Amino acid sequence: MLTVKSIELIEINLPLVHFFETSFGRTYERRIILVRVEDSDGAEGWGEITCGEVPGYSDEWTDSAWVTTEKILAPMVIGGPVENASFVFDLMTRARGHRMSKAGIETACWDLEAKKLGVPLWKHLGGVNREIECGVSIGIQDSIEQLIDKIQIELDAGYKRIKIKIAPHWDYDVIKQVREKFPDIPLMGDANSAYTLADIDKLKSLDEFDLLMLEQPLGFDDIVDHASLQRQIRTPICLDEPIKSPGDARKAIALGSGKIINLKNGRVGGHAQSKLIEETCRVAGIPVWCGGMLESGIGRAHNVAISTLAGYTMPGDVSASKRYWHEDIIEPEVIVSATGTITAPDRPGIGFGINRERIEKLSVRTATVSE
Ligand code: OSB
Ligand code: MG
Numbered sequence: 001m002l003t004v005k006s007i008e009l010i011e012i013n014l015p016l017v018h019f020f021e022t023s024f025g026r027t028y029e030r031r032i033i034l035v036r037v038e039d040s041d042g043a044e045g046w047g048e049i050t051c052g053e054v055p056g057y058s059d060e061w062t063d064s065a066w067v068t069t070e071k072i073l074a075p076m077v078i079g080g081p082v083e084n085a086s087f088v089f090d091l092m093t094r095a096r097g098h099r100m101s102k103a104g105i106e107t108a109c110w111d112l113e114a115k116k117l118g119v120p121l122w123k124h125l126g127g128v129n130r131e132i133e134c135g136v137s138i139g140i141q142d143s144i145e146q147l148i149d150k151i152q153i154e155l156d157a158g159y160k161r162i163k164i165k166i167a168p169h170w171d172y173d174v175i176k177q178v179r180e181k182f183p184d185i186p187l188m189g190d191a192n193s194a195y196t197l198a199d200i201d202k203l204k205s206l207d208e209f210d211l212l213m214l215e216q217p218l219g220f221d222d223i224v225d226h227a228s229l230q231r232q233i234r235t236p237i238c239l240d241e242p243i244k245s246p247g248d249a250r251k252a253i254a255l256g257s258g259k260i261i262n263l264k265n266g267r268v269g270g271h272a273q274s275k276l277i278e279e280t281c282r283v284a285g286i287p288v289w290c291g292g293m294l295e296s297g298i299g300r301a302h303n304v305a306i307s308t309l310a311g312y313t314m315p316g317d318v319s320a321s322k323r324y325w326h327e328d329i330i331e332p333e334v335i336v337s338a339t340g341t342i343t344a345p346d347r348p349g350i351g352f353g354i355n356r357e358r359i360e361k362l363s364v365r366t367a368t369v370s371e
Contacts, residue, residue, distance in 0.1 A: 001081045002085060003039055004038070005040050005370060006038045006371075007036070007037050008367070008369075009069060009074075009366060010034045011032070011062070012031075012032050012296070012364070013031055014362055016324055017326060021140040022165050022167075023167035023193070024056035024193075025056050030294055030296070034104075034296070034298060035069070037108040037109055043115060045109055045110070045112025045113070046111055046354055047105060047106070047107035047109075048302070049100050049104035050100050050293035052293070057192065057293075060097075060099075066365075068095070068098050069101045073098065073102060076094065076095065077092065077105055085110040085112070085272070088110075089273060099268060099269035100267065103265050103266045103271075110124065110125070114349045120349070121302070125275065125305055125309065126309060129308050130344050132307040132316065132342050133160050133161075133316070134160060134315055134318055134319050134341060135159055135161030135162065135186075136159045137163045138151065140166075147164065151164075151181075151185075158336065159319065162182075163190055163317065165191075166190065171191075175209050175211075188238070190215035190240070191217045192216055192220075192241070193220040195218055196225070203232075206233070207234045207235050213235065214233070214237055216239060216241050216262075217237065220242065223251060223255055226239065227255040236258070236259035237257070237259060238258055238260040240261075240291060243261055249280050249281060249286075253284045253286055260287050260288070260314065261286060261288045262317075263278065265303065266293055267291075282311035287311070288311050289307075289312055289315060290303050290318050291316065292316070297329050298329065298350065298352075301352045303318045304334065304345075305344060321334045322335075327358065329359050330352035331352065331354075332353075
């Protein structure tokens, strides 16, 4: 049985080593909400709410997540009780949406439970591949030369797949030059919904670059136009934004909206939902890989753990702490091997220590909800 007694929220402000630009804007500093849950035995677990600073990627953002988690979701979970962490999401079903906020609480409960059982979270989740393959996501840069330099650095570091952000002002010519420089690397583009079917000629033209996949070219909530696009291009479409639930995954697969899914814990509401989607996709022969939301070490550790499941068959956007932060909030930091892999830790729970001192230094507000 799992009975959550209190939920603590801590907002930390963490400047990125390098700004991150997507088709919906630039981020210089993350405003991250950490979630610490404590149960009736005084055991603790940690999670992270992965939403952005503005409602650009999704409708959740830091301030909306803060009030929703404090006023609505935490009270639904406190007192429980539930049989185990896989039922925590269900305690919050009376609140629609807000899946990243729910995932902050839910993933913290999984960490707590795994710690109490004395098992690594990745095993507790049903993981099978302790060593996971890593790719990187590189934002829109000020110049193509900068982008090419960045790609070279990541290839030298060993990363197995390069994703570049694209947008109508930063697509065909950019990919063409990248391909000329790196003819054979596993390369993909992520448009974060920057196009419509009216851009069909442009999207078709990208087929010549043999991209591994094209992530989320069309509407953030669309799976119908994507199906139409997939019938007209050779490059596999990877869905990100519109897949928020196991039902969404099932429908997108049925429609043929894409051939691959970028599975993000936050976007779908936590580990239990990721597990359901992973299973749906595995059975349907649809590869999934773990996406990223510029997480701190805590969200990153959860991403490492879930990436060990059998259906995560492609390199994810799960990369080393040092690509994002001068100093992370976990110890040790997440490191990537020279061959582009991360080995999931064998300590209980997320398997990384929490640097409370650093969190305190970065903290700008806290709130505690208890019975
Ligand atoms: O679309 O995958 C995305 C970051 C923020 C919001 C959306 C996305 C991303 C990334 C970065 O691509 C992945 C990462 O390195 O964490
Ligand atoms: Mg994406």
